[in-house]
Amino acid sequence: MKVKELAVKNFRNIKEILLPxxxxxxxxxxxxxxxxxxxxxLEALYILSGxxxxxxxxxxxxxxxxKEYFNINAKYTAGEKDLEIGLTYTRSKSKEIFxxxxxxxxxxxxxxxxxxxxxxxxxxxxxxxxxxRNFIDFMLKQISAEYAYLIEEYGKILKKRxxxxxxxxxxxxxxxxxxxxxxxxxxxxxxxxxxLINMLEKEVRDxxxxxxxxxxxxxxxxxxxxxxxxxxxxxxxLKARMAEELIKIRNQEGMRKxxxxxPHLDDINFYYNNKLARFFSSQGQQRNLVVALKIAEAQxxxxxxxFYPLFLLDEVLSELDYERRNLLLKYLxxxxxxxFMTAVNIDDIDVKGAAVFNVKDGSIV
Amino acid sequence: xxxxxxxxxxxxxxxxxPTIGPxxxxxxxxxxxxxxxxxxRKLAEAIIDAKSRVFPCSRCGYLTDIDPCPICRDExxxxxxxxVAEEAGxxxxxxxxxxxxxxxxxxxxxxxxxxxxxxxxxxxPLEERLKTGEVKExxxxxxxxxxxxxxxxxxxGVVEKYGVKVTRLAHGIPVGGYxxxxxxxxxxxxIEGRREI
Ligand SMILES: [Zn+2]
Numbered sequence: 001m002k003v004k005e006l007a008v009k010n011f012r013n014i015k016e017i018l019l020p021x022x023x024x025x026x027x028x029x030x031x032x033x034x035x036x037x038x039x040x041x042l043e044a045l046y047i048l049s050g051x052x053x054x055x056x057x058x059x060x061x062x063x064x065x066x067k068e069y070f071n072i073n074a075k076y077t078a079g080e081k082d083l084e085i086g087l088t089y090t091r092s093k094s095k096e097i098f099x100x101x102x103x104x105x106x107x108x109x110x111x112x113x114x115x116x117x118x119x120x121x122x123x124x125x126x127x128x129x130x131x132x133r134n135f136i137d138f139m140l141k142q143i144s145a146e147y148a149y150l151i152e153e154y155g156k157i158l159k160k161r162x163x164x165x166x167x168x169x170x171x172x173x174x175x176x177x178x179x180x181x182x183x184x185x186x187x188x189x190x191x192x193x194x195x196l197i198n199m200l201e202k203e204v205r206d207x208x209x210x211x212x213x214x215x216x217x218x219x220x221x222x223x224x225x226x227x228x229x230x231x232x233x234x235x236x237x238l239k240a241r242m243a244e245e246l247i248k249i250r251n252q253e254g255m256r257k258x259x260x261x262x263p264h265l266d267d268i269n270f271y272y273n274n275k276l277a278r279f280f281s282s283q284g285q286q287r288n289l290v291v292a293l294k295i296a297e298a299q300x301x302x303x304x305x306x307f308y309p310l311f312l313l314d315e316v317l318s319e320l321d322y323e324r325r326n327l328l329l330k331y332l333x334x335x336x337x338x339x340f341m342t343a344v345n346i347d348d349i350d351v352k353g354a355a356v357f358n359v360k361d362g363s364i365v
Numbered sequence: 366x367x368x369x370x371x372x373x374x375x376x377x378x379x380x381x382x383p384t385i386g387p388x389x390x391x392x393x394x395x396x397x398x399x400x401x402x403x404x405x406r407k408l409a410e411a412i413i414d415a416k417s418r419v420f421p422c423s424r425c426g427y428l429t430d431i432d433p434c435p436i437c438r439d440e441x442x443x444x445x446x447x448x449v450a451e452e453a454g455x456x457x458x459x460x461x462x463x464x465x466x467x468x469x470x471x472x473x474x475x476x477x478x479x480x481x482x483x484x485x486x487x488x489x490p491l492e493e494r495l496k497t498g499e500v501k502e503x504x505x506x507x508x509x510x511x512x513x514x515x516x517x518x519x520x521x522g523v524v525e526k527y528g529v530k531v532t533r534l535a536h537g538i539p540v541g542g543y544x545x546x547x548x549x550x551x552x553x554x555x556i557e558g559r560r561e562i
Binding site: 153156157160171173174177178180181 | 483484511514515518519
């Protein structure tokens with residue numbers, strides 16, 4: 001996926017910016033002081049993917065304060081296809097997305113796909129399990145609309161089951177049926193997550209050693225909320241095991257009034273040289289691991305879907321030391337995917353070959 | 366806003382009806398006031414009449430003024446196919462497709478979010494009919510949401526005890542769509558494309 005032209009209008013502090021084809025490259029850097037609009041450009045690209053912004057779920061916040069609407073337009077390629085997408089949002093109305101000038105829903109298969117890396121992601125390794133589940137689910141939802149639907153359905157069944165558990169007397173008949181539905185969806189979710197993690201693990205090692213000039217044994221393991229022997233992990237045993245466990249803990253769930261196991265409680269463990277990275281790796285190692293993981297995310301996406309997502313990085317360079325910063329830029333400059341990144345300062349980095357845009361007061365100068 | 370008391374009362378009552386908001390209720394009330402008294406009386410009588418004379422058929426649960434209902438009495442209908450639905454409104458929609466089997470209506474808006482539980486569903490009359498052996502296939506025409514799915518699994522369990530084949534409307538109905546609002550063609554396709562569960 002490659003953006004060939006980007007036009008942004010009335011978006012946050014941007015009145016109007018056009019990045020034409022001849023200026024865009026494989027590695028694009030938005031530079032400038034804070035508050036000038038670098039991240040706004042990244043945000044504009046990001047919401048073209050149909051996801052709501054990583055800075056605010058409210059679209060009203062994204063409209064320039066003097067204007068009534070914003071508009072983002074991009075020409076891009078996805079595989080062999082030449083596409084044009086437009087996103088318009090008018091204050092207190094719903095957003096409208098147009099693909100090749102036809103109105104579409106935000107779940108359309110050709111809508112731009114993205115990998116986003118923001119400084120907050122540096123907490124991926126040691127932060128809450130929910131963060132790690134979101135990391136995997138975000139990827140899978142972009143890869144397959146069916147997965148997105150599966151997660152939604154699982155959430156609805158779970159909500160219903162928790163409501164049942166909150167009632168005074170547990171109704172076994174209804175719970176048995178709900179358990180059947182819940183475990184069917186759970187097994188499919190878990191299986192897809194495990195498959196994806198295995199693919200990520202294969203990619204991440206090489207990327208890590210390139211970016212850090214250091215060989216490291218990196219493993220990623222899916223941690224289930226109920227026990228099952230490794231060699232027995234498949235859809236039917238996952239479903240059967242989870243159903244058995246649910247029966248076992250039914251009384252406990254009745255007391256706690258909530259569902260105590262399932263993919264909504266699973267976790268993902270990262271191992272650095274056979275030690276659990278969350279506890280035994282330094283902050284620097286964890287940060288380097290996250291950088292490598294994000295690139296592995298783009299590579300894995302391409303292995304599955306046959307084309308690369310856009311790689312969007314916000315203010316990540318400043319987190320890295322001099323040597324790693326330049327290694328990352330070298331990697332991104334030569335990568336097969338297109339990168340858009342923001343950086344306050346580019347004085348001590350090698351930006352030859354990159355398209356640099358100086359953003360000041362909502363304009364390119 | 367000040368309304369005469371009787372007018373206010375009428376608006377309040379109309380507003381209790383489904384899909385009627387305050388504005389529509391007000392418009393309907395004003396319209397009724399402009400209508401000749403004779404017409405208004407007809408409307409009021411029709412409401413009372415329908416309420417007092419229409420009841421669920423003892424055999425299938427569909428709304429009727431004679432028991433059993435005309436559908437149950439109709440000798441030309443295929444007694445071997447039984448279509449199970451949640452509400453009488455669903456039957457009206459399915460009838461329009463030209464379906465020629467018979468029905469069983471649960472007459473209960475099944476909603477686990479509310480206070481309902483499967484245990485409170487009255488399925489005795491359904492079991493009575495399955496016992497006779499004349500039903501060879503049960504089609505579950507339930508809404509394609511989570512509640513519909515729960516209900517379908519529950520009913521499939523009941524029906525299978527009698528060795529009767531169970532199918533469920535499968536294709537055509539948009540996810541999140543409701544049977545009562547499905548157009549005839551989509552619904553006919555859904556009946557043709559039913560799958561065994
Ligand atoms: Zn009847």
